[in-house]
Amino acid sequence: MKLFPVRGGIHPDYRKDRTAECAIVALPLPKTLYLPLQQHIGAPAEPVVSAGDRVLKGQLLARSGGPVSAPTHAPTSGTIAAVTEVTAPHPSGLPQLTIVLEADGRDEWMVLASPIADPFSAKPEDIRARVAEAGIVGLGGATFPSSVKLGLGTQKKIDTLLLNGAECEPYLTCDDRVMREYAAEVLDGALIMAHALGAPKVVIGIETNKPAAIAAMTEAARGTPNVEVVGVPVQYPMGSERHLTQAITGQETPARKLTADLGVVVHNVGTARAVHHAVRFGRPLVSRVVTVSGGAIAKPGNIEVPLGTPVSELVAFCGGMTEPPRRIVNGGPMMGQPLPSLEVPVVKGTSGILALTQGETDEQVPGPCIRCGACVTICPCGLVPVEMSSYIRKDNLEAAAKVGVMDCFSCGSCSYVCPSHIPLVHYFNYAKGAITAADRDKRKQEQTKALVEAHNERVEKAAAAKKAAAAAAAAKRAAEAAASQPQGEAAKSPSPEQQASQ
């Protein structure tokens, strides 16, 4: 297959060898699981259980909270201890409403939804409904509800399902292992998703630094002519859906558009496996594969973790820490976010837990910009980081937005190459957050204005109606008085019309 060049990007030290040969092992069942209501993009899920309820593995704990949302299920059997606020696996360390489940150790499955016997003759909406019920979200880390993405086929003509096995983040090997160990499941899930999308073709994009995964997927895809396994160049951020699409189709996704506008829908390989489980066995998403790595971890590996497991237990299972880490990262080292502590749960979007040592973090005092232009050369989105950061530094967010800061997807390549260690991507994260917050304020003010106007209008109307009623009553009284009085006096009193106008 002909591949197309993608602009920019970097070639960091991948350090995948630490875990690439570690087969996926299942984590022993933790005692307590913490399941946040928001593990996905969109509206938070709404709890359907309360403290004291006994639940079985796979049972619905919180239902979908809107058209773009995802339900959450019990990863094991046990008792609901509470629905309370628990620290979220988020850099802010803010609390989030979370269902706390005390496991009973029996790991007893509920009666699962019956499998869809022949998914390839089933209606696409039935498959979408099953994927939605199973609580499946994008397992690459973006956590967008998969059923919504599968619904794109109803609005747009989709010709390719692009399965994302690029895994371009250093350290992470969970997708690599899933493809090597569960190639058939991944392929089956991909074919089911392609059927739901109405896409005639499936392309599986894998970076060429994963030859075993390419071999496994090629072997699995033998005999399915509409599936093509493609080795894509090793170039961070190839795993970004827009860039992978560009490498495969040669087309660049316009700003504020979707790859679906180019006829391509991208799903992660882990998501495909989850879809396979949901459709073939009726199993909801209750666990995921997480890479635990970093210099401070004693025994790095790839672990199949029940959702809601505290990160501390996961780290303990991996032999704990050999030295105090400089930073704990949720996700990969490029785009991952720091964790406030180890006492946060693993959620649907946790692809990796990295305990990085001092030597693995590059914390240096920023120097002045030397105008080398390295950030401009490597920006995979064709932006000009140096210009954007200068504007943001001077609090001119509007100018930064004009030169495209909202199109930055925070891949961090600019910060990585900057010889002056300027925290470029931090500036952009801040600017994107601040611009979104300002938009929210503006919307709130517009809403207030509309409310005040509606209120004033109503008050005026009510006042006018009151006045009219008072005038009518006065006129009636005057008319009655005129009728009851003799003719001569009535002529002297003011006419009803005159009274009404007073």
Next chain:
Amino acid sequence: MLIDVGSLTAIGAVLGGLLGVAAKLLAVEEDPLENELAGMLPGSQCGQCGYVGCSQYAAALAHEHAPVTLCAPGGKATAEALAKRLGVSADLSEHEDVGPIYAVIAEDLCIGCLRCIGECSSDAIVGAVKQVHTIITDQCHGCQKCFKICPTEAISMCKVPVTLGTWHWEKPHVGDAQAVH
């Protein structure tokens, strides 16, 4: 030389005269700047700025150089918009400390007197005579009018909490080393 200067002076005088006449004849009675500024204010007439209402504050902004940071319900966004429109730099340091607020009614103290409902200009309070009132948080814009009129001090103002949905990264702090950047 003389002709050049003379002709330019003549053109200047004629155009100047025309503009003068036009300004008199075509004068707009309402101050457009005042109206524009009033449009940027929330319009809830809460009076927290120290003026009678939003239009009076707008007039003061337009003509008396009133500070742009006085509108409490409008918050930082309004102050920034006003500063931008007027071409002044606003000292927003105080505004950031206050942040958006909203009113909350303590149900055990509310006597159902309806007074706060009469004050609320954004219809954010629901209640009836001798029934406990409540506030629709989403519609409250923190003008504090209800807070001030409540006879039983049942209303308190709370800060709108930062949630996972509204939190964002702070601006990175870099030392002087980057000043040249």
